[in-house]
Amino acid sequence: MDLVAVLVVMVTIFVWTLVSASLTRADLSAPIVFVVVGGVLAATDLVDRPSAPETLTPLVEVTLVWVLFSDAARVPVREFRHEVGQYVRLLGVGLPLTILAGWALAAWMFPELDLWLALVVGAALAPTDAALGVPVVTNPVVPSRVRRLITVESGLNDGIATPVVMLAIAGAASAEGIADAPGLREALLELLVGAVVGGAVGGAGGWLLRTSRARGWAAEDFAGIAVLALALVGYAGAVTVGGNGFVAAFCGGMAFGATAGRRRAAELVFLEQVSGLASLFVWLAFGVVALTLVAENLDLTTVLYAVLSLTVVRMVPVALAALGAGLDRGTVLFVGWFGPRGLASLVFALLALEELGADSDRAVAVVGMTVLLSVVAHGVSAGPLAARYGASGAARRMEAEGRVDDLPVRGLPRAPVRGVGDR
Numbered sequence: 001m002d003l004v005a006v007l008v009v010m011v012t013i014f015v016w017t018l019v020s021a022s023l024t025r026a027d028l029s030a031p032i033v034f035v036v037v038g039g040v041l042a043a044t045d046l047v048d049r050p051s052a053p054e055t056l057t058p059l060v061e062v063t064l065v066w067v068l069f070s071d072a073a074r075v076p077v078r079e080f081r082h083e084v085g086q087y088v089r090l091l092g093v094g095l096p097l098t099i100l101a102g103w104a105l106a107a108w109m110f111p112e113l114d115l116w117l118a119l120v121v122g123a124a125l126a127p128t129d130a131a132l133g134v135p136v137v138t139n140p141v142v143p144s145r146v147r148r149l150i151t152v153e154s155g156l157n158d159g160i161a162t163p164v165v166m167l168a169i170a171g172a173a174s175a176e177g178i179a180d181a182p183g184l185r186e187a188l189l190e191l192l193v194g195a196v197v198g199g200a201v202g203g204a205g206g207w208l209l210r211t212s213r214a215r216g217w218a219a220e221d222f223a224g225i226a227v228l229a230l231a232l233v234g235y236a237g238a239v240t241v242g243g244n245g246f247v248a249a250f251c252g253g254m255a256f257g258a259t260a261g262r263r264r265a266a267e268l269v270f271l272e273q274v275s276g277l278a279s280l281f282v283w284l285a286f287g288v289v290a291l292t293l294v295a296e297n298l299d300l301t302t303v304l305y306a307v308l309s310l311t312v313v314r315m316v317p318v319a320l321a322a323l324g325a326g327l328d329r330g331t332v333l334f335v336g337w338f339g340p341r342g343l344a345s346l347v348f349a350l351l352a353l354e355e356l357g358a359d360s361d362r363a364v365a366v367v368g369m370t371v372l373l374s375v376v377a378h379g380v381s382a383g384p385l386a387a388r389y390g391a392s393g394a395a396r397r398m399e400a401e402g403r404v405d406d407l408p409v410r411g412l413p414r415a416p417v418r419g420v421g422d423r
Contacts, residue, residue: 002046068158070231072249117356142390159251193242194243205226209260231252234249289353
């Protein structure tokens with residue numbers, strides 16, 4: 001990337017900050033803007049696309065580490081005793097069914113993909129991204145329990161899907177005979193080692209930070225920097241001993257959230273801001289690297305898969321998981337629709353591109369098309385459908401059960417959404 005490209009990117013970030021509230025109200029989100037800018041940079045040859053996958057590896061990996069750690073750490077699992085059944089249903093039943101359905105559909109619709117690459121598609125598109133549905137999870141007309149359900153699901157499902165994606169990439173690399181590709185047994189061992197190392201680092205780090213703060217040893221201004229470093233310590237430590245660094249980051253975040261104490265949320269702010277900035281570069285990289293792949297592989301089958309992935313593949317598993325949970329049809333449909341595919345799916349696709357090269361072009365194009373469609377469809381529908389659902393009887397019944405505290409949503413700050421209660 002030459003100096004002109006750097007200038008364009010930095011100016012875009014600054015200008016976006018100046019007008020972000022107005023553009024967000026017009027349903028023009030940061031992902032849309034930065035994907036377009038990335039595409040323009042590639043089209044004008046300001047960046048060298050053929051060399052991009054290799055040079056993007058550090059950015060993609062570090063971004064995923066920070067996102068997994070912060071997503072897991074900001075979800076206070078111990079506080080969910082009353083609603084734990086709904087979360088377990090979505091994550092323990094709905095998510096696996098979504099992966100299986102996406103895998104089977106990809107294998108059927110794209111026979112040129114082997115089973116491993118089809119699994120890459122299904123697993124990469126299973127996680128949701130609440131940051132792309134901010135008008136839903138911040139709108140006061142939507143019942144607080146529904147907002148938190150969507151936020152918690154989004155915060156944990158990317159980490160749960162990560163081992164499946166890593167196994168699928170390892171299986172695809174082994175099947176293609178790529179040098180130094182780990183076998184399935186080695187990949188499983190890496191996942192186990194990563195979970196142990198990450199949990200130990202995150203748990204110990206959270207306890208040490210809480211203890212140091214209680215004794216007045218730690219300066220508050222440096223707490224956020226410490227958490228930023230801790231996420232990378234878990235990742236690097238796991239990789240050093242032969243573990244999977246991404247699983248380590250997620251398990252480390254959960255352990256940190258359990259041991260860091262009440263100041264956990266404040267300590268995560270800096271990490272979330274930095275990961276938010278890094279995520280902009282990932283969207284930009286997607287525009288540079290993968291947008292051309294999407295255009296080259298664009299056909300009716302790809303578009304149809306993207307539509308089915310955002311609807312049937314997501315909504316049917318959610319409906320099955322909700323059986324017996326006491327949720328009415330309107331709430332199930334609302335939660336089922338608002339499962340945007342975003343940053344995690346893009347990062348998984350870019351990792352597959354880096355590990356597998358041209359063999360993954362078709363799979364990456366399918367993931368990219370689905371994410372692009374999701375950004376537009378969920379961005380446009382979030383405000384109107386949230387208002388419609390909030391005025392329904394289903395929403396009033398949910399709110400009558402009592403309000404719960406909102407959780408922070410990963411992503412850059414958005415303009416506040418005006419609801420019925422604001423007027």
